[in-house]
Amino acid sequence: CYYGKRCYQVGSEAVRHKVVNCHHLICTNQNGIIKFVHTKWGCNYRNRCYKVGSEVVTYGVKHCNFLKCTDQNGTIKFKHSRSGCQLPHTKRCIDCNSTYQTSCVNYSCLRDKRTAKAKLNTIHTGCFYRKRCYQVGSKVVKHNVNNCQFVKCTNKNGTIKFRHVTWGCYNVESCYPLGSEVARHDVQRCDFLKCTDQNGTIEFRHSRWGCQLPQEKKCLDHNSTYKTSCENYTCLWDSHTAKMKLHKTFTGCYYDKRCYQVGSEVAKHNVNNCHYLKCTNQNSVIKFRQSRSGCIYEKRCYQVGSEVVRLNPIHCQFLKCIDQNGTIKLIPSRLGCYHRNRCYAVGSLIRTIERHLCHLKKCTVEDGTRKVKHYEWECLYKGQCFKLKDRIEIESYCATMTCLNGLEERRKFRYMPNPLPAQFILLEHKCKDMNGNCVPKDSKFSVIRDGKRHDNCSCTVVEDRYSSHALKTQGFKLEVLHSSKFVYVRKDSHKHPLQRPYDGPYLVLDKSDKFFTVDIKGRPETISIDRLKAAFVTQVTTAGDTDRPPEPPSAEPQANSPPQPFLPTSSPPMDNLVTKTRSGRSIRLPSRFR
Known part of the structure; x- marks a missing residue:
């Protein structure tokens, strides 16, 4: 449907305005005919359509009216409903017998019996000043051209307004009461101004002279002292010039925008060396004087005789600051061990905390190479290391x-x-x-x-x-295993195809009920007997002993004979047909196992 130079889709609504009223139209499709069909009437007010029963507010000078859209005998128009009160400075209408509250004013709309019109009553609860509300009892400063006054919001006989309290003097956007002083600063001197009242004229007048502090907007009074970190300032009267003069006495030494007290030292860096300056007081003259020289290394000064550490990724070096014929320089003194971004001298001990232990290491030299090697383990308790055989008392337990x-x-x-x-x-x-x-x-x-x-x-x-x-009750002992000098060790890790389940034989170094100490590739290992198997080996024969038959293996070797290399045999020899199982029972082996 087309209306007012605009196209409306089927089902959408449009409003047609008339002089007094308006009505709503809906775009419909009836038997292929698309046109607007009337739905409902309304009241027209300022090109806006209001439905029947709605209200509109019209504003006047001091009052306002409520208009209601009515339908009387087919005539739809706005009719006067009731009157109200218009709030000042706002387009807001309040109904009769209603109240509206703000921060400083309470408004109430009442009907006047004489005029039969709504009348707005105003009750003040605070004081207004510069678009701000102040409660009763608060003070405000009112500024004038040359002076100012202090006013207070008071309530007298139901009248709430600002009332004068006292006068003051105006200076730099601030009000000072009568009798107060303000310092006025000049280039080299300053004076104090006092707020006075002479014959009704309130203004600042000169009171006395003072001394201007350097680099600070502060005026020092006569015979007063101002102390800083390095200077003491005293304001005294100069009889020759008849003016105030500021006397400065030093209590420390200045260097690089910092104050140092008497007795402190500062390092002054040069190109190749450095000097130590000491703040001294000689004949009441406080200044820096050279005390001693030193060596400069990485923007730091070291005195003669001190050592400096030069770190490298592999090793470290100690440099010593010496004085040779007036030439101060660093020379290599000794080498050290580099460990965790620190340098340690040869022979020094290094204590580190690793998990639940204290690891004590030592810097040693082996074949001209400096290394950090293990020295000793220590016990750790609450972040403190204890040596072996140390005792501690735990009172809580x-x-x-x-x-x-x-x-x-x-x-x-x-x-x-x-x-x-x-x-x-x-x-x-x-x-x-x-x-x-x-x-x-x-x-x-x-x-x-x-x-x-x-x-x-x-x-x-x-x-x-x-x-x-x-350990008083000993477990079962396998006599064959405990009597053998060589054992096989079971391999519990993942095995490849055609790999033997046991490794060895290995020489037994020490025996106990549950563990054996075995020599594996020159290193002693403590292994449980559950992984061990007895190895029956024979002594290797030499070229001269080829005609002799091999000797049977003995249970214990000779005491004075040195250990000889052994090789495993194809089958373990048996002296008799009776043997014992692991449980200790004596059995007779079948013929196929003999």
């Missing part, structure tokens, strides 16, 4: 711990789990009484258990599970 080598202790106490090269082991344990005090062994004390007090309790310390009593 009433226990005494000692630092021991866990690998060596495991050989004594086989049931110690996860041994470390240095770990704390319980040495002594005490009991704790009801007061939290530690009680020694075989002593009487009192405790509280389950809310009850128990007296004459005895402190009995249970032996630690790592003690030697845990």
Whole structure:
């Protein structure tokens, strides 16, 4: 549908305005005929259509009216509904018997009985000044051309307004009350101005002279002192010039925009060397004087005799600052070990924390090469390192711990789990009484258990599970395995095709109930007996002994004979037909296994 130079789609609405009223049209399609069809009427007000029953507000000079869109006998138009009050400075209409509150004014709309019109009543609750509301009791400064006044918002007899309190003097956008002083600054001097009232004229007048502080907008009064980090300023009267004069006395030395107190030193850098300057006071003259010279290295000054470290990615070097015939320079003094961005002298110990241990290393020299090698393990407790065989007291647990080598202790106490090269082991344990005090062994004390007090309790310390009593009952021993000098070691890792399940034979260095110490490629290894298998080997014959039959292997070699190389045989020899199993039973082997 086309209306007002605009096309409307089927189903959309359009508004047709008339002089008094308006009506809504909808674009419809009836039997192929597309046209606007009337839907509902409305009231026209300022080219806007309002439906029947809606209200519109019209504003006058001091009042406003509510117009309502009505339909009377087919005549649709706005009719006067009721009157209201228009708020000042705003286009807002409030109904009769209603109230509108702002920060400073309360408005109420009431109907006047004489004129039968709505009338706006105003009740002030604060004071207005420069588009801002001030509550009762607040003070405001009003500025004039030469002076200013302090006013206060007061409520007298229901009248709330600003009332004069006192006069003041205006200076640099600030108001100063009568009797106050302001400093006026000049190039070399300053004076104090006082706010006075003479014959009704309120203004600043000259009071006295002062001294202007350098580089600061501050005026110093007569016979007063101002202290800084390096100077003391005193304002005194000069009788020759009849003016105030500022006297400056130094208390420190200035260098590079910084103040240093008497006795402090500063390093002054040159091209090749540096000098130490000391702030001294000689005959009341405070200034820097040269004290000693030094060597400059990486923008830092080092005095004669001190050492400097030069770091390299592989090694490090110590440089010493010396004085040769008046020439101050750095020369190489000694070499060191480079470790974690630090240089250590040869023979010095390096302590580092690695996981749960303290690792003590030492800088050594081997074949002219400086290396950091392992020196000793230490125990770690609460960030502090303890040497081996050191004891500590833990009061919270009433226990005494000692630092021991866990690998060596495991050989004594086989049931110690996860041994470390240095770990704390319980040495002594005490009991704790009801007061939290530690009680020694075989002593009487009192405790509280389950809310009850128990007296004459005895402190009995249970032996630690790592003690030697845990090994009194020995396990089963395989006699063939424990009597052999060579063993095979089972390979538990992933095996390739056609790979032997056992490696060896290897020489046995030490034996115990559950573990063997085996020499594997020149390195001792502690292995459980569950992975071991006895190896029956024969002695290798020489060229002169080829005619003799090989000797049977003996259970124990000769005491004085040196160890000879061995090779495994194709089948283990048996002296008899009876042998023992792992459980200790004697059995007779079948003929195919003989």
